[in-house]
Amino acid sequence: MTFIGRRRWASAGVVVATAVATAGIALSAPSAGAAPGCRVDYTASNWGGGGFGGKVKITNLGDSLSSWTLRFSFPGTQKVTQGWSANWSQSGADVTATSMSWNGNLGVGGATEIGFNGSYTGSSNVDPTSFSLNGTVCTGQQPPTSTTTTTTSGNPNPGNRVDNPYANAKVYVNADWSAKANAEPGGSRVANQPTGVWLDRIAAITGTTGARGLAAHLDDAVRQAAGSPLVIQLVIYNLPGRDCSALASNGELKATEIDRYKTEYIDPIAAILARPAYANLRIVTVVEIDSLPNLITNVTPRPTFTPQCDTMKANGNYVTGVGYALAKLGAVPNVYNYLDVGHHGWLGWDDNFGPTAELLFQAANAQGSTKANVHGFIANTANYGILKEPYFKVDDNINGEVVREKAKWVDWNRYIDELGYAQAFRQRAVQAGFDAGVGMLIDTSRNGWGGAARPTGPGPRTTADAFVNGGRLDRRIHLGNWCNQSGAGLGERPKAAPEAGVDAYVWIKPPGESDGASKEIPNNEGKGFDRMCDPTYTGNPRNGNSMSGSLGDAPLSGHWFSSQFQELMRNAYPAL
Structure with a gap:
């Protein structure tokens, strides 16, 4: 019935928010699939001994996306050693995270969180300061105009169903x-x-x-x-x-x-x-x-x-x-x-x-x-x-x-x-x-x-x-x-x-x-x-x-x- 499954990497250390860097995206004439507005919140915490954890929240401020690619560069010696909720890769200082099948869809105002464990050498673990989503740089601003209209419904099931069956019943x-x-x-x-x-x-x-x-x-x-x-x-x-x-x-x-x-x-x-x-x-x-x-x-x-x-x-x-x-x-x-x-x-x-x-x-x-x-x-x-x-x-x-x-x-x-x-x-x-x-x-x-x-x-x-x-x-x-x-x-x-x-x-x-x-x-x-x-x-x-x-x-x-x-x-x- 009810069993605990301890997370595999629990012994690596604790992830506690210690620093936040915020950026977003302002796009002019985006190409198909680009994000005309977004924000990225990056939170990192040092564990000591050259280890740290990173949490990245992506918020889409523009047209709906069916998939996304996030890119940023570490300013120092940081390396991603393990990641989750995205496909992670790194070449030199450049890091790429692409969406998975379940979190690629980001509607207007939609957000997703991804994360990683990392390592660094030396005494400083400096946060990255610039992020791009689908090829454009994040600024945290919405575009001045939008050509996409999104219609949502509080009822996921059409027909005779109400939004909350328990309400007034x-x-x-x-x-x-x-x-x-x-x-x-x-x-x-x-x-x-x-x-x-x-x-x-x-x-x-x-x-x-x-x-x-x-x-x-x-x-x-x-x-x-x-x-x-x-x-x-x-x-x-x-x-x-x-x-x-x-x-x-x-x-x-x-x-x-x-x-x-x-x-x-x-x-x-x-x-x-x-x-x-x-x-x-x-x-x-x-x-x-x-x-x-x-x-x-x-x-x-x-x-x-x-x-x-x-x-x-x-x-x-x-x-x-x-x-x-x-x-x-x-x-x-x-x-x-x-x-x-x-x-x-x-x-x-x-x-x-x-x-x-x-x-x-x-x-x-x-x-x-x-x-x-x-x-x-x-x-x-x-x-x-x-x-x-x-x-x-x-x-x-x-x-x-x-x-x-x-x-x-x-x-x-x-x-x-x-x-x-x-x-x-x-x-x-x-x-x-x-x-x-x-x-x-x-x-x-x-x-x-x-x-x-x-x-x-x-x-x-x-x-x-x-x-x-x-x-x-x-x-x-x-x-x-x-x-x-x-x-x-x-x-x-x-x-x-x-x-x-x-x-x-x-x-x-x-x-x-x-x-x-x-x-x-x-x-x-x-x-x-x-x-x-x-x-x-x-x-x-x-x-x-x-x-x-x-x-x-x-x-x-x-x-x-x-x-x-x-x-x-x-x-x-x-x-x-």
């Missing part, structure tokens, strides 16, 4: 979950909250013991709507070889059974959703959590690799399955597809963040799908990442120790909470090629972290570790821990449009449903025993070889876990 309350919550002491306080409906196996479409089928949920949603806009949230979760890096959430379909996935799972779901009786519902689909990001973080040569993830990357069935699901579901005019983007403690590192956005764009255009079938993305699904960390930032300096560089909890991650991560990922996804109107969802069902253990201020300013550990609201042992976490609480209640770029806070994971069994339990649901759900487990590379932090006596994933539900209510924040 009720959200479906799953009566099956509500009954379980109501049966718990104090559970009536949250039993009326909307939660996701998980279609985690083929049988779930028609219904299983104790759980109604898809059509029955939709029928109930129509009744709850009573003629008003209503959102129903469905989790599409049954890929072949599902969740290749964990055992607790493995599914019924083997790695090669892509045809069954299409014909026995996606096709029947799409057919039901397309029924005229449900045409007035706003159907939000969370498409295949814990799938595509694994192909970035948990494959060879990463130390976090698993053979199962190598298999899924090689056979392509994650990309194929997600593309097919998007195409079939997206053909239903009132369906809103949201793709899973993990969480900040999984994908926040540089070598996970951008590549995941690119892979999602690839999947969105596979199997006859297009990017128009993606209405947005969802972060923190069924996870515990805190929504906001108020008491520390990655660039805080504690007695000479920068938090991002020295705090083990942060471990070079650029993001410390889900809101900052989600908003940044949205921007990065647009750079990868997705429409500018995409929105974000954040699952806040179990990330409240309230109760007596919740810090009320920053930690001691003695070391970066003490500062972060004393002030962080997320009280997990390690960010890579994902199974039935001890001490967790209910988070923000579901809410539409709570922050810029965020369509809604949602409870996609129904509180009280287990993440996985704490010991092996035979079953016919395809769910294995994952040691990350065992409270005695001492960990693996995906959680820094830390204790699992999980609760004992847990049932199979998706089954009711009463003691966890009670703990979630006790530790709710905001409190119940």
Whole structure:
């Protein structure tokens, strides 16, 4: 499910803004493909020992570009040793960076960030002072006139869809979950909250013991709507070889059974959703959590690799399955597809963040799908990442120790909470090629972290570790821990449009449903025993070889876990 993939070059040093040089482009009579206006912001930081990091932000101030070439010259002995988000080359002092497939399109006002690690000799690392984009020198000014008219729409999906399906709408309350919550002491306080409906196996479409089928949920949603806009949230979760890096959430379909996935799972779901009786519902689909990001973080040569993830990357069935699901579901005019983007403690590192956005764009255009079938993305699904960390930032300096560089909890991650991560990922996804109107969802069902253990201020300013550990609201042992976490609480209640770029806070994971069994339990649901759900487990590379932090006596994933539900209510924040 939720695993950390440490960035490959973390040991090289920290990138902290220490100097900024700004320039731009003013072009007369540009040739085709030239940029008639642009700005470049260059930020460099020295690590000592002749090493440094460079960050370059390119902003297009003129006509739209389909590709770009940035050139500049170092004034000294600097050499680019490693770069990202562009194709980097250097000849003598002259450096060239060209766009990649996902960031070549720069509309009017569009921007992209690229970066590199470098080396230099001597005592001075002087910034370059002149930059050119597509052959013209950057000055930061817009051209006096423009012949290009750009039309944008806040709605990436045409037809019957609205920009934000949650705006001015009720959200479906799953009566099956509500009954379980109501049966718990104090559970009536949250039993009326909307939660996701998980279609985690083929049988779930028609219904299983104790759980109604898809059509029955939709029928109930129509009744709850009573003629008003209503959102129903469905989790599409049954890929072949599902969740290749964990055992607790493995599914019924083997790695090669892509045809069954299409014909026995996606096709029947799409057919039901397309029924005229449900045409007035706003159907939000969370498409295949814990799938595509694994192909970035948990494959060879990463130390976090698993053979199962190598298999899924090689056979392509994650990309194929997600593309097919998007195409079939997206053909239903009132369906809103949201793709899973993990969480900040999984994908926040540089070598996970951008590549995941690119892979999602690839999947969105596979199997006859297009990017128009993606209405947005969802972060923190069924996870515990805190929504906001108020008491520390990655660039805080504690007695000479920068938090991002020295705090083990942060471990070079650029993001410390889900809101900052989600908003940044949205921007990065647009750079990868997705429409500018995409929105974000954040699952806040179990990330409240309230109760007596919740810090009320920053930690001691003695070391970066003490500062972060004393002030962080997320009280997990390690960010890579994902199974039935001890001490967790209910988070923000579901809410539409709570922050810029965020369509809604949602409870996609129904509180009280287990993440996985704490010991092996035979079953016919395809769910294995994952040691990350065992409270005695001492960990693996995906959680820094830390204790699992999980609760004992847990049932199979998706089954009711009463003691966890009670703990979630006790530790709710905001409190119940």
